[in-house]
Amino acid sequence: MSEALGAPNLVAISFFVAFILLSLGITAWAARRTRTTEHFYTGGRGVTALQNGLALAGDYMSAASFLGIVGLVAVSGFDGLIYSIGFLVGWPIVMFLIAEPLRNLGRYTFADVVAARLRQTPIRIASAIGSLAVIAFYLIAQMVGAGNLIRLLFGLPYEAAVVIVGAVMLAYVLFGGMIATTWVQIIKAVLLLGGATLLALIALSRYGFNPLALFSDAAAQYGAGALAPGRLVSDPLDAISLGLALMLGTAGLPHILMRFYTVPNARTARSSVAYATAFIGFFYLLTFVLGFGAMVIVGRTAITQIDAGGNMAAPLLALAVAGRPFLGFISAVAFATILAVVAGLTLSGAATLSHDLWVNVVRGAAATEREQFIVARGATVLLAAVSIVLGIAFKGQNVAYMVGLAFAIAASANFPALVLSIFWSRLTTAGAQASMVIGTVSALVLIYLSPAIQVDILKHSAAVFPLRNPGIVTIPLSFLVAVVVSLLRPVESEERRFMELERKLHLGAE
């Protein structure tokens, strides 16, 4: 088996080239339609519910879902499924609390909603800090996944792989904006759902299409413990902390929230979440089969030998059940997945930097259309450069775990301020600002003090903060700060504007 690894693979290269040409074609087509800032960020708001549902699923099912979770299940058994389940349950929360108000109250970014009745400048600066921290962690995880994948397939050095991914996604976003990114997400979502289903079916065919036969083989080979919670979540508080972060983080992810502005109205936003929840849930059920399939068919030792984080379990399973052409196909799907997610993240980062910071803070909303367009593209180039450097610096991390950290930051920095701005009339500018800043900073500091950085990377003997995910501390802290600061210094005019906004929240801009 190992002879196929690290050697250039013709089928894989063909799939890669085909996907990249196809999506560059779409980008070129979309570029002709991207004439205004509105188009660059929202694709002209003409996206349908099914399209947006697929694009949401495409944006959401990143390298963490396909490579990371399958790897975690293959290496740690049941524990990996906690990620599958946690990544899904955030969607109903987005649906019930966030999606429709967001569509009705905002324009390009979720900060529009928080700032709707508060003072623009402090809110936009604070939300930009949180959003950029989330995007950075998310991007690092994708870059790590891409680097490993290219090294596995082509024998290219990790660093070169990261630079290639960075350059291609830059081309997508720069020229095509939201229309191209949306179509790339849709193609990628269809490919990923199809590829993962096919892989699961081929793996299951060895067990007479009976998942239970597969699971019991896993228990026979690795002990009944493979089917029960274990080592990964040995500390109860860590399990709860991870659970909180995964559930509430989805509703604070800037690149996901931005998708609700591509649809014409709240009703379409609602239907698109329903489609996304169906697709994503189906995919995560597949990870049950793929993870245990890789565990028994490829074997734990073979997986961890290739990559200590287990990230290559799904491609290795493809190789084991159907040979090199299928490895090529699955790797191309995984690569497409990463490319598309990176493009979506970069676009939302560009929106934050240029729309929130440049246009609304630096220029006081006086920027011309042409200037906004230039700044947005400059911001995209800057983000691409930063993510390439960070991707190289964080070589060797587990991708699902890294994304779990991005979720913890999103749940602490963005979610409390966003949900309180929609539901709580007494939230003030100072309260929202303090919540976003303290949420971001406390999450970053606790991640730095956690065992993952202190023990795994810096090789210290112990960590100051015992939990691997900071959510259980930082999410309540962020809510508490928002409430206490708002109550200490109430602002009557901001509370009054809440009443005025209520009509718009339900009915949208009329």
Add this chain to the structure above:
Amino acid sequence: MSTHLKDVSAARWRIATTLTAIMMVTYFGFILLVAFNKPLLGTILLPGLSLGIVLGAAVIVVAWLVTWYYVRWANTHYDSALERLRS
């Protein structure tokens, strides 16, 4: 008119918070079992099928059900109430 908006708003948030609570109780029930009762989740129901896997899949199914219920409610009741408010 504004009292009517208040009613629509109240109904919308009542449904939203109830369904959010159902989802959270389901999910955190699962997470608390993972945290505090690992042996129970390791109970083998059928060869290859542990209680943990069944409950994990059940959480995903509950997420689908509450989402479906909300969309059905909103498409019929919420949207028509908003339509009346607009006119």
